[in-house]
Amino acid sequence: xxxxxxxxxxxxxxxxxxxxxxxxxxxxxxxxxxxxxxxxxxxxxxxxxxxxxxxxxxxxxxxxxxxxxxxxxxxxxxxxxxxxxxxxxxxxxxxxxxxxxxxxxxxxxxxxxxxxxxxxxxxxxxxxxxxxxxxxxxxxxxxxxxxxxxxxxxxxxxxxxxxxxxxxxxxxxxxxxxxxxxxxxxxxxxxxxxxxxxxxxxxxxxxxxxxxxxxxxxxxxxxxxxxxxxxxxxxxxxxxxxxxxxxxxxxxxxxxxxxxxxxxxxxxxxxxxxxxxxx
Numbered sequence: 001x002x003x004x005x006x007x008x009x010x011x012x013x014x015x016x017x018x019x020x021x022x023x024x025x026x027x028x029x030x031x032x033x034x035x036x037x038x039x040x041x042x043x044x045x046x047x048x049x050x051x052x053x054x055x056x057x058x059x060x061x062x063x064x065x066x067x068x069x070x071x072x073x074x075x076x077x078x079x080x081x082x083x084x085x086x087x088x089x090x091x092x093x094x095x096x097x098x099x100x101x102x103x104x105x106x107x108x109x110x111x112x113x114x115x116x117x118x119x120x121x122x123x124x125x126x127x128x129x130x131x132x133x134x135x136x137x138x139x140x141x142x143x144x145x146x147x148x149x150x151x152x153x154x155x156x157x158x159x160x161x162x163x164x165x166x167x168x169x170x171x172x173x174x175x176x177x178x179x180x181x182x183x184x185x186x187x188x189x190x191x192x193x194x195x196x197x198x199x200x201x202x203x204x205x206x207x208x209x210x211x212x213x214x215x216x217x218x219x220x221x222x223x224x225x226x227x228x229x230x231x232x233x234x235x236x237x238x239x240x241x242x243x244x245x246x247x248x249x250x251x252x253x254x255x256x257x258x259x260x261x262x263x264x265x266x267x268x269x270x271x272x273x274x275x276x277x278x279x
Contacts, residue, residue, distance in 0.1 A: 005078040008066065011057035012050040012079065016042035019112070019270060022076070022088045023049050024096030026249075028155060028179040028187060030056030033093065033251070040259050045266075048088070050079065052096065054186030054194075062185065067193025070200070073103040080110060087112040089266050093251060094118050095190075098199060105205050113269045115262060117216045118224045118248045121202035121231065132197030140188040151187070152179045163220050163247030171252065206234040212272075213238040214265045218246030218253060239265070 003010050013031060015038060025033040031049035041047055051058035053072055061067070076099075080088060089112045092100030097119025104111045123129045143151045156164075156176065164172065192198065213235050215228040219242040232240040241261055246253040 003079065003082055005075040005082070006071075008053055008061060008075060009059040010050060010053070010075065010079065012048060014083065015047040015049075016045055018045045019266065020046040020048060020083075020085050020088045021266070022080075022090050023047070024052060024090070024092035024099050025055070026094035026096050027190060028055070028152070028182060029093075029096075030178050030181065032056070032174075032178055036251075036255055037259060041263070044263075045089075048079075048083070048085075050076075052099065052190075054190040055182055060183050060186030060189065062189075064189040064192040067189045068198065069099055069102045069194045070106065072099055072194060073106050076103055077107055077110060086110070089113045089115070089269070091115040091262065092117065092119060094248065095194065098122065098196065099194070101202055102199065104209060104211055105202050108209060108211055111211045112273075113212045113214070113266060115214045115216065115265065116231075117250055117258075118218065118221060119215075120196065120224070120227050121206060122199050123196060124201055124203055129197045129201070132195065133192075134197075136191045136195040136197055140191040143184050143188045143191075148180055148182060148184050148187070151184075152176065155179065160221070160223075160248050163218065163253060164249060167253065175252065203234070206231065207236065210236060212265075212269050214261070215240040216250055216258070216261060217242050218248060218250045219244050220247040224248065 001012055003012060023034040030051050034049050053067055054060045087110055090100045090103060097116040100114060101116060101119060101121055104114050123132060215231055215238060217224045217228045225242055228240045232238045243250045243254050243257055251258045
């Protein structure tokens with residue numbers, strides 16, 4: 001389905017009924033990232049999948065400023081309004097996790113719970129953000145100059161994704177197909193407008209975030225395990241779970257385990273809410 005959200009055309013899908021779950025994919029991904037969940041979750045939940053701006057079949061505007069993470073968070077509120085959803089369980093992976101956390105910080109009243117997979121609140125200092133912006137600018141330029149296939153070859157060989165080399169060929173091929181389906185303009189502008197260096201740092205805001213949070217990382221992903229540990233210490237209501245035999249993309253590397261952790265967490269939040277209402 002297509003929807004114009006604040007002047008940008010987004011592609012989304014809506015499946016099932018019940019508690020609404022909104023899924024946000026990572027950089028170079030698309031809503032197809034989450035389709036493996038449908039058979040297990042559609043019986044109990046309302047599933048909302050969306051191609052983030054610049055990805056999949058959503059629009060890729062020319063102005064990189066339209067990709068600013070705060071602006072994209074506002075687009076998500078417009079989508080929830082369109083679907084008549086007051087609160088949502090928000091699940092985000094990597095870039096989608098940074099977007100999910102940004103949404104939660106800006107619009108906490110719209111969050112029933114927050115699930116962050118391999119995600120970060122951003123960089124802590126302006127010096128770090130400046131250095132990252134410069135790196136992302138160079139990478140964005142290379143995407144436009146060299147094309148998507150060359151970029152994908154470089155991207156999928158990052159050390160961050162080493163554990164994915166053990167996946168079945170079918171899984172690796174499907175992931176590569178998702179990445180190749182994107183437009184150079186969309187990925188380039190996403191890096192410049194929504195990259196880790198461009199987004200606000202939410203570290204100082206974490207203590208004020210009064211929503212239940214589940215942090216999921218792969219035990220093999222040392223960098224994001226360290227970030228999750230610090231996140232867990234700073235968030236008022238957070239649980240961190242490191243999944244064995246998984247790297248950065250837990251949902252891809254341990255899909256059954258991932259599904260059960262999400263299902264258990266959301267069911268616990270629903271039970272807690274019912275108990276609070278009874279009181």
